[in-house]
Amino acid sequence: MTGGDIPLSWFLLFASAAFAIGLFGVLARRNAIAVLMAIELMLNAANINLVAFWRYSDSPGPEAGPIAGVMLAIFVITVAAAEVAVGIALILLCYRRWHAADVDRYDSLAG
Amino acid sequence: MQLIFLIVSAVGLLSALGTVLARNLVHAALFLVAFFFAVACQFVLLEAEFLAAIQVLVYIGAVSILLLFGVMLTRNIQGDETTSGHWAWKLPAAIVALGVFGVLGSSITAERGRPGQSSWTGTATRPGGVNPRVGGPASVALAASPTGRSLASADLDGRVRLWLPSGRQDSAFPTAGSTASAVGFSPDGDLVAAADDLGRVLVWDVLARRPAFECLGGLAGRIASVAVGPRRSAEDPADRLAAAAGLDGKVRLWDGPGSEPRVIPAHDGPILAMSFTPDGLLVTAGADRVVKVWDPSPGRPDPGDALAVTIATEPGRPVAALAVSPVPPRPKPEQGDLDLRPGAPAAGAPALDPDPDPAEDNPGGPIVAVASLVSGEPGRWGLRVLDATDGAEVASFEGLDGVPIALALAPDSSRVAALVGPASLASASPGDEAPAAPSVLSWEIGPDVEDPGPVELPVDRSAGVGSRLAVGAGGPLLAIAPPGAPIAFSVGESGPWLSPRSPAATASAVVADMPRAVGDELMTRYVVPFEVAGLMLTAAIVGAIVLARQDSRPASAAGTAADPTALPAVPPVSPRGGDGEFTTVSVSETPGARPER
Structure with a gap:
């Protein structure tokens, strides 16, 4: 289609910036749901890298199929969705136990 | 396109910052939605439209809603404020994040690419896949499909690439050799054959995009032309004759996969053009100025006895270029005023007959186009289109303004095109200081053509000697492969040459491959602007919500009024x-x- 004039490095820079922002969020936020959101940022940044390298790769070959790189990103999306579901469930359980969503308060495995 | 990327990236990064910095977790979740939308736009820019749809469905539709539920159920909307202490880890986290970004960013921008690979920072490095190739190796041979749906190029990197008329790359097939030297379609357009420098002829199935069969034992490095015959049995689509014509004037014929080649001396000099007719005859044209139409089936008499037509006008005068087409020119289909220009509304696909039947009330045989000197006028080149069976002149275009370099006939014999170099190449006018740029002239041929043309298209100066030319069947599509430069397409009567990298190449290409071309056009014209507009709208809504909430905090009555x-x-x-x-x-x-x- 269009857009051949965008260098690959632009997508990579965007992805690394989003990844760094997500990393900052994971480290700085104390609310567990905010940490989960920051993890989503990082997973999306990784997805952009996957698709960008697929799109700019030389000669995928006729047997590789037209969406070989997209498949990997779809797996990541699936895992991310499952991870959010499990993560929210865990956070809700912890919230019931400690009455707080602060990750610093979750300091005991046995409760 | 770069501007769109920059806008999308700016919105995306600002929303990402908003996600991690917003105190209110609902605001953070809404910023996250905007970020997800920006990532979906990036996927569209990367031509992964399906993934963009998945992104919107899964992330915006499910994940962010789930996160909002989590926020609501924990009643912890104020985020970190409700918990003890403040952001004690803010500064170390910022240092770590900036460090990670510095390492990643500097190594990305410092990447120069390994040898043989394209650099990450180059703007002209977007090859492969279902997408347009940009840059890349030059093509040494071109062939147009008789169906008008694709065009094949044999490339210097040893691959054979199929191109859609929109300029999009359809598929790429690897050969075993280091370069491919010739390419040709079967008369039904189902198979494409190519020769590599090891003397192998490899045949692929165009629709299934996989190898069909291969033939060994050709003339290594000297195959100038390849062809695949029509299907001979209803059961086995691979049961066909394959032919490779070499520079030694001999035709090697393989009778189906895995057979030993039969070597048939057909011409006294190099064979320049070859093609199978739909009924299985082989048309060969050689530098000995002879065109032969003969039956290559096993057990048939030698082509030495075949009907041979001498095509040169004057003995001793060189034939500059030759092209053959397997079918005679036919009257144009009843199409009314079909307008194929890029901007034309509702450009219907030309009614291509996928199974051309040469026998239907159509006298004449395969045709050959010859560019040679006009007899009696030294230094003047002319172009003649002849019936290959009896030498009768079908059309004649005299007075080319330069030396013909390459010649191409559409596979349905609807059009002939010639790449004409500047006149100063000819010895006729040595005093001409500023030679004109080369240009491609194309004429319509056929029994009912009133104004054959020519249509003149200037080309780049790199399109000199050694260039290849192809004319698509069923529409005014031209492709040129200059030596050492990527292939370029031209669609429409007088459209400019478009290399696949140009966004306009697909936006203006509405030819035979209608569904795909229309999809490209829609995507270019509507979807990307709509996505950007939607992104802006989302960002505006999020911003308005944030502003409204901040206003309502000190003066709550105003916010809820x-x-x-x-x-x-x-x-x-x-x-x-x-x-x-x-x-x-x-x-x-x-x-x-x-x-x-």
Whole structure:
């Protein structure tokens, strides 16, 4: 289609910036749901890298199929969705136990 | 396109910052939605439209809603404020994040690419896949499909690439050799054959995009032309003759996969053009100025006895270029005023006969186009189109303004094109100081053509000697492969040459491959602008919500005064009762919960 004039490095820079922002969020936020959101940022940044390298790769070959790189990103999306579901469930359980969503308060495995 | 990328990236990064910096977790979740949308736009820019749809469905539709549920259920909307302490880890986290970004960013921008690979920072490195190739190796041979749906190029990197008329690369097939030297379609357009420098002829199935069969034992490095015959049995689509014509004047014929080649001396000099007719005859044209139409089936008499037509006008005068087409020119289909120009509305695909039947009330045989000197006028080149069976002249175009370099006939014999170099190449006018740029002239041929042309298209100066030319069947499509430069396409009567990297190449290409071309056009014209507009709208809504909430924090009555108009079912008195505690809760999320308080 269009857009051949965008260098690959632009997508990579965007992805690394989003990844760094997500990393900052994971480290700085104390609310567990905010940490989960920051993890989503990082997973999306990784997805952009996957698709960008697929799109700019030389000669995928006729047997590789037209969406070989997209498949990997779809797996990541699936895992991310499952991870959010499990993560929210865990956070809700912890919230019931400690009455707080602060990750610093979750300091005991046995409760 | 770069501008769109920059806008999308700026919005995406700002929303990402908003996600990690917003105190209110509902705001953070809405920023996250904007970020997800920006990532979906990036996927569209990367031509992964399916993934963009998945992104919107899964992330925006499911994940962010789940996160909002989590925020609501923990009643912890104020995020970190409700917990003890403040952001003690803010500064170390920022240092770590900046360090990670510095390492990643500097190594990305410092990447120069390994040898043989394209650099990450180059703007012209977007090859492969279902997408347009940009840059890349030059093509040494071109062939147009008789169906008008694709065009094949044999490339210097040893691959054979199929191109759609929109300039999009359809598929790429590897050969075993280091370069491919010739390429040709079967008369039905189902198979494409190519020769590599090891003397192998490899045949692929165009639709299934996989190898069909291969033939070994050709003339290594000297195959000038390849062809695949028509299907001979209904059961086995691979049961065909394959032919390779070499520079030694001999035709090697393989009788199906895995057979030993039969070597048939056909011409006294190099064979320049070869093609199978739909009924299985082979047309060969050689530098000995002879065109032969003969039956290559096993057991048939030698082509030495075949009908041979001498095509040169004067003995001793060179034939500059030759092209053959397997079918005679036919009357144009009843199409009314079919307009194929790029901007034309509702450009219907030309009615291509996928199975051309040469026998239907159509006298004449395969045709050959010859560019040679006009007899009696030294230094003047002319172009003649002859019937290959009896030498009768079908059309004649005299007075070329230069030396013909390459010649191409459309596979349906509807058009002939010639790449004409500047006149100063000819010895006729040595005093001409500033030679004109080369140009491609194309003429319509056929029994009912009133104004054959020519249509002249200037080309780049790199399109000199050694260039290849192809004319698509069924429409005014031209492709040129200059030596050492990527292939370029031209669609329409006088359109400019478009290399696949140009965005306009696909936007203006509405030719035979209608569904795909229309899809490209729609995507270019509508989807990307709509996505950008939607992204802007999302960002504006998020920003407005944030601003409204911040306003309502000090003066809560002002923030909620507008709510009764938005929610007419709510009695106007009730929000005022509870506006003290609930100002930061998104009103639209839980509209029914508040009147009770």
